[in-house]
Amino acid sequence: MVEVRRVVLPGVGMLHSFTTLDGVELSVIAHRMGARDLIAKVAGNAIANVRLEESEARTVADLLGGTRIVESIAELDDVPGVPIAWAIIDDDDVLGGKPIASLPTVDGVSLVAVVRGRRAIPAPPVDFVVEPGDILVAVGPDEGIQQVFHAIMHGSGEDAEV
Structure with a gap:
């Protein structure tokens, strides 16, 4: 230590x-x-x-803390029988600035947390607005998680059933 x-x-x-x-x-x-x-x-x-300045120091702390959180999440990949994946929301991702409710629902996939800076928000409500830099943590079958993450980056059509 x-x-x-x-x-x-x-x-x-x-x-x-x-x-x-x-x-x-x-x-x-x-x-x-x-x-x-x-x-x-x-x-x-x-x-x-x-x-x-204070805001710059917070940004550095978030970067360092965020890295530690991402590393901790990555370690969870080793939990047998529980597929866990995470995605960092970029400025050009479709979900940025929108509520989580705009994500398609996929059977068996749950969005279990959002990590913002150094803070984890477990089970975020449907009206939670996602911001660039947020880390979304999902649990479920790999193919379902991939569908959700594809929608985060590229959007999904209104008639898409994912």
């Missing part, structure tokens, strides 16, 4: 840091006003120092 050191910086905020297995010290200074400084040091010498 990684040991994170925390140091109160009076009048500034909080410093969080840890050292990677490669010996790189990564630190984040969380300023009281929301900005974050991301600092990387090797042998005590700063090799990178980046100031991030």
Whole structure:
């Protein structure tokens, strides 16, 4: 387990840091006003120092957290008898900006969760609006999941029975 050191910086905020297995010290200074400084040091010498505004810091955290969530979901593929698949909604996917109810229903396929940033939304309601970057997690037969994911990317005709 990684040991994170925390140091109160009076009048500034909080410093969080840890050292990677490669010996790189990564630190984040969380300023009281929301900005974050991301600092990387090797042998005590700063090799990178980046100031991030609050929204930028959230984006980096979402990217890192999202990666961990996707990796965790991928590990579930090994559960015998329970086909699980996931798809990341891209900007050009038909489902982006639409409610989940616009997805076709396929016998045996259930949309069990949506991962948005670092938060999982289990059993999202039918009026839940999907956004680019969301990760949809489905359970069911492989061919059925493929039909649903095809509809996410390309849409489905009104007369399509999937």
